[in-house]
Amino acid sequence: MAMERHERFSLPKVWKPRNVGEAWSLKRSFGSDAEYVAGGTLLRTWWEGEVAERPAHLIDIRSLPLLAGIRIAEEGGTGIGACTTLAEIRRSCGLAAEYPALPEAVLQIGAYSIRNVGTIGGNVASGIGDALPALLVYDAELLWFDGSEERIAISEWLERPEDCRRDRGKLLMQVRLPDRANAVETPTGGGNAPFSVYRKVGRREAFTPSVATVAISAGRTEDGRLERVRIAAGGGAAVPHRLYAAESLLEGKTPDPDLLPLIHEAVEETFRPKGDVFAGEEYRKRTAANLVAAELWKLSAGRQGKE
Amino acid sequence: MIDNRTELAPAQSRLTLRVNGAACEIAAPPSTRLLQVIREFIGLTGTKRSCEIGRCGACMVLVDGEPVNACLAMAYQVQGAEITTIEGIASGTELHPVQRAFLEEGGFQCGYCTPGMVLSVKALLDRSPDPSDEEVEEALSGNLCRCTGYGGIRRAVRRAIELGR
Numbered sequence A: 001m002a003m004e005r006h007e008r009f010s011l012p013k014v015w016k017p018r019n020v021g022e023a024w025s026l027k028r029s030f031g032s033d034a035e036y037v038a039g040g041t042l043l044r045t046w047w048e049g050e051v052a053e054r055p056a057h058l059i060d061i062r063s064l065p066l067l068a069g070i071r072i073a074e075e076g077g078t079g080i081g082a083c084t085t086l087a088e089i090r091r092s093c094g095l096a097a098e099y100p101a102l103p104e105a106v107l108q109i110g111a112y113s114i115r116n117v118g119t120i121g122g123n124v125a126s127g128i129g130d131a132l133p134a135l136l137v138y139d140a141e142l143l144w145f146d147g148s149e150e151r152i153a154i155s156e157w158l159e160r161p162e163d164c165r166r167d168r169g170k171l172l173m174q175v176r177l178p179d180r181a182n183a184v185e186t187p188t189g190g191g192n193a194p195f196s197v198y199r200k201v202g203r204r205e206a207f208t209p210s211v212a213t214v215a216i217s218a219g220r221t222e223d224g225r226l227e228r229v230r231i232a233a234g235g236g237a238a239v240p241h242r243l244y245a246a247e248s249l250l251e252g253k254t255p256d257p258d259l260l261p262l263i264h265e266a267v268e269e270t271f272r273p274k275g276d277v278f279a280g281e282e283y284r285k286r287t288a289a290n291l292v293a294a295e296l297w298k299l300s301a302g303r304q305g306k307e
Numbered sequence B: 001m002i003d004n005r006t007e008l009a010p011a012q013s014r015l016t017l018r019v020n021g022a023a024c025e026i027a028a029p030p031s032t033r034l035l036q037v038i039r040e041f042i043g044l045t046g047t048k049r050s051c052e053i054g055r056c057g058a059c060m061v062l063v064d065g066e067p068v069n070a071c072l073a074m075a076y077q078v079q080g081a082e083i084t085t086i087e088g089i090a091s092g093t094e095l096h097p098v099q100r101a102f103l104e105e106g107g108f109q110c111g112y113c114t115p116g117m118v119l120s121v122k123a124l125l126d127r128s129p130d131p132s133d134e135e136v137e138e139a140l141s142g143n144l145c146r147c148t149g150y151g152g153i154r155r156a157v158r159r160a161i162e163l164g165r
């Protein structure tokens, strides 16, 4: 059987660095013979699917204290340690109140048991994780360690070519979410409360890889116009990105149903999905555009959340 | 930093953990799958091997009370943990209420997915004794059944909730 065949080969050695510097030095010295392992759930999928070879060395980063936990950052906002499990994010009341699209995205990743082990850091570092669109619309920043600490906006990091994103030995320490000024969202989304939402469509209702994912966030002025509009899409093997053309169509406007055809078109024109044998690019573009339009329509009609 | 590294050595092939309440020390390489540790090193074969990539839930075990796919977890990740397998939940000859509920409600046919289902339900009811339908769906979303259909399984969960009252 598969397991016996694989595991008769020599198994990878496991290293347990005591701090971030040690972890990074190990990766530097082993290079492509080593992988950082957080939950290992995605790595296992890659190894078994023969997308990636199992390396000779695994660097366990789960017990590094700097990578654990969700905390309010000194300069405002919230810092999520890279090794925070998806289950912890899902359970966090603070995140649910201020950044509801993130726990919603996380709830749709894998299944309960996968979320107990899989981490936000692994999801982000993969460059294609389903949590990324939610992080994009909250203007998240990534805090990396590469000999010294480096901070970069998640949108900028995702726009880099793939070989800059992966395999350079950088260690993701934290995902930072900026303060959303008085952003406690009311469940009905009424009044001037800021608004944010996440939707995922897969080929099954639940526990399914994504065909398309979208996230939207916006603040609202006193007279009900949208400001700081963010719209992002991803799904499957696509690198998620913001949809600037659609954002600017909405910026400063009230969410009016008449705008929806234009926004739908802008999403279809600017989203860059990756097609596969199950769902081609056109289908994914259409799906993402439908999701964005449907959520904005609900917003204009004063309804929010899943139907 | 490089100096520190010279003090580091790769993790040893010595795994200490508790399985169904009993302390175990096993000479398993740290990156062995937990599934192999349980079935082959310890000899408990109630934990089923199926998809081996976390997609079916047949190998679900509880790690410190929380469901984890034993095919995904590696030995070093459960160092010092308390593992519960399907063999560990009955008390003597008395079945666990969740096992009884699956039997009484016909919550299985071939039975291959059942150990994993039972453990996911046990963990759910331990943390939330009277769960909503959504909670039940969320808790069981990683356990696939390809023969009984989910009707009998849902009935079994409802029955287990009643038995626990």
Ligand SMILES: Cc1cc2nc3c(=O)[nH]c(=O)nc-3n(C[C@H](O)[C@H](O)[C@H](O)COP(=O)(O)OP(=O)(O)OC[C@H]3O[C@@H](n4cnc5c(N)ncnc54)[C@H](O)[C@@H]3O)c2cc1C
Binding pocket: A035, A036, A037, A038, A039, A040, A041, A042, A043, A044, A045, A061, A082, A083, A086, A108, A109, A110, A111, A114, A117, A118, A119, A120, A121, A122, A123, A124, A125, A126, A128, A129, A130, A131, A170, A171, A172, A173, A207, A208, A209, A210, B053, B054, B055
């Ligand atoms: C059955 C199943 C279903 C799944 N469903 C989904 C899904 O619906 N949506 C989805 O997005 N994903 C899904 N996944 C993939 C995976 O579970 C998640 O993406 C998870 O968040 C990955 O986290 P991890 O800690 O397990 O990552 P790992 O497997 O430990 O790591 C993944 C990659 O990131 C790197 N890495 C991890 N942490 C860091 C860090 N701090 N710094 C630098 N590099 C790092 C690793 O070296 C590796 O290359 C699924 C996986 C399985 C097995």
